[in-house]
Amino acid sequence: MNIAVLLEMAASAGHRPAVTEGGRTLSAAELQRLAHHAADRFRDRTAVLYLGPNHLAYSVALFGAALAGVPFVPLNYRLGDAQLDALILRHPGAEVLHPADLDALLTPSGEADRRPAPQDRDATAVVLYTSGTTAAPKAALLRHRHLLAYVFNTQDFGTAEASDAGLVALPPYHVAGLMNLLTNLYAGRRIVYLSAFSPAEWLATVRREGVTHAMVVPTMLARITAELGDAQAGTPTLRHLAYGGARCPLPVVERALRQFPDTGFVNAYGLTETASSVCVLGPDDHWRALASDDPAVRARLGSVGRPLPGVEVEIRDEDGKPLEPGRTGLVLVRGEQISGEYAETGGAATDGWFATRDRGRLDEDGYLFVEGRADDTIIRGGENIAPAEIEDVLLQHPGVREAAVLGLPDPEWGQRLVAVLVGAGDPEEIRSFARQRLRSSKTPDTVVFRPGLPRTSTGKLLRRTLVAELQEATDA
Numbered sequence: 001m002n003i004a005v006l007l008e009m010a011a012s013a014g015h016r017p018a019v020t021e022g023g024r025t026l027s028a029a030e031l032q033r034l035a036h037h038a039a040d041r042f043r044d045r046t047a048v049l050y051l052g053p054n055h056l057a058y059s060v061a062l063f064g065a066a067l068a069g070v071p072f073v074p075l076n077y078r079l080g081d082a083q084l085d086a087l088i089l090r091h092p093g094a095e096v097l098h099p100a101d102l103d104a105l106l107t108p109s110g111e112a113d114r115r116p117a118p119q120d121r122d123a124t125a126v127v128l129y130t131s132g133t134t135a136a137p138k139a140a141l142l143r144h145r146h147l148l149a150y151v152f153n154t155q156d157f158g159t160a161e162a163s164d165a166g167l168v169a170l171p172p173y174h175v176a177g178l179m180n181l182l183t184n185l186y187a188g189r190r191i192v193y194l195s196a197f198s199p200a201e202w203l204a205t206v207r208r209e210g211v212t213h214a215m216v217v218p219t220m221l222a223r224i225t226a227e228l229g230d231a232q233a234g235t236p237t238l239r240h241l242a243y244g245g246a247r248c249p250l251p252v253v254e255r256a257l258r259q260f261p262d263t264g265f266v267n268a269y270g271l272t273e274t275a276s277s278v279c280v281l282g283p284d285d286h287w288r289a290l291a292s293d294d295p296a297v298r299a300r301l302g303s304v305g306r307p308l309p310g311v312e313v314e315i316r317d318e319d320g321k322p323l324e325p326g327r328t329g330l331v332l333v334r335g336e337q338i339s340g341e342y343a344e345t346g347g348a349a350t351d352g353w354f355a356t357r358d359r360g361r362l363d364e365d366g367y368l369f370v371e372g373r374a375d376d377t378i379i380r381g382g383e384n385i386a387p388a389e390i391e392d393v394l395l396q397h398p399g400v401r402e403a404a405v406l407g408l409p410d411p412e413w414g415q416r417l418v419a420v421l422v423g424a425g426d427p428e429e430i431r432s433f434a435r436q437r438l439r440s441s442k443t444p445d446t447v448v449f450r451p452g453l454p455r456t457s458t459g460k461l462l463r464r465t466l467v468a469e470l471q472e473a474t475d476a
Helices: 004-012 028-042 056-068 081-089 144-154 175-187 199-209 218-228 250-259 283-291 295-302 387-394 427-437 463-475
Strands: 017-021 024-027 048-050 072-074 095-097 124-129 139-143 165-168 190-193 213-216 240-244 264-271 276-281 311-316 329-335 354-362 368-373 378-380 383-385 400-410 414-423 446-449
Touching: 004 028, 004 056, 004 144, 004 175, 017 028, 017 056, 017 175, 024 028, 024 056, 028 056, 048 056, 056 072, 056 175, 056 190, 124 144, 124 175, 139 144, 144 175, 144 276, 165 175, 165 199, 175 190, 175 213, 175 264, 175 276, 199 218, 213 218, 218 240, 218 250, 240 250, 250 264, 250 283, 250 295, 264 283, 276 311, 283 295, 311 354, 368 387, 378 400, 378 414, 383 387, 387 400, 387 414, 387 427, 400 463, 414 427, 414 463, 427 446
Parallel strands: 017 190, 048 072, 048 095, 072 124, 165 190, 165 213, 213 240, 240 264, 414 446
Antiparallel strands: 017 024, 124 139, 264 276, 311 329, 329 354, 354 368, 378 383, 400 414
């Protein structure tokens, strides 16, 4: 089976609006017609490289590649020319779609060869480059069966209301941007693309287009809540707002829940290699945690919820032995949607279990708490310290808007704790604030302020970059 079956099913439901961008809307039937034209263009290519922003042509190119039986490769168009050229060279014989090429995909001429899509479910459907926050970006291979497993396990076909609309503001090279297209189309929900994100335009689009479902990364959510200030959102149609892709500070989540009182929030945890989300914290979980006096239930607001249908999660120690609830270790996942495969190194899963390289723990009821990347763990005086625990405390300080805790070399302790903050305050007062809420071994040795933190375009903190900058300053 090929992901083109999703478009075929959507088109069979009639001329319901499918995709909107820049004032133009395509029905599923029109999208299918354009995708067949694109497939004619792509069949003698080895892959389709997409270098543009969110655009109607994105959906045409994705399904055109699927119908042609070649991989679709959305690249980060924000990269420099040298970086993009290096990635393009990794795909000889590919069709390269630059922004100037996109409108042509919407205005084909002649009749298309409407031959059926190849039905090899093990063929590579999409190649996505990981964000590379702890290592060089890798080409993750997502096969048709991985993508379809996620869609079929999380959505029911054609169940959306005729007026439902899903806003996609994530970039097209992000796995959530890809999967939002597939899941919304399958559910029968019109997809509304936002080509460039700003909080004001995001809010205006939700109101103008009657958006019912949306997905953002934490930096987007933080900017939206800052844009609203003390006001409520005034978005009566918005029933479902998902956030994920990186850790979201609790103060941002709590503020958003107040500003969007009629919206159900979902915290989604997943990776590129897992074909999007593997765990979710649903709307009921959010409200129950926010209202609870039970510390264990209240703490779940900082979790990523429980596994999706068809997904298993296990916590293991460094020797690969499973750990009981409450113990922190390495997060492994298994399921039909899990790829864990790279173009450079092949499969990375063992017995179907993929090591996410995240550290976390499960509580007694199966809620997963992710403490950060294993590579981010700080070892101070022989003690393993998760930066996330300290960052969450620092973010409770009224003068701190963003926080990153890092380990820099120290001759006595192995590593010393450095807190890099965005905001304002007295460093010693902030250290005292942290010490009152954490034991002394987890109190930052140094507090420094910066105007901003280095992040990827999807909001993930670039710890390696920050460590290198601080180390260079220290050496100087």
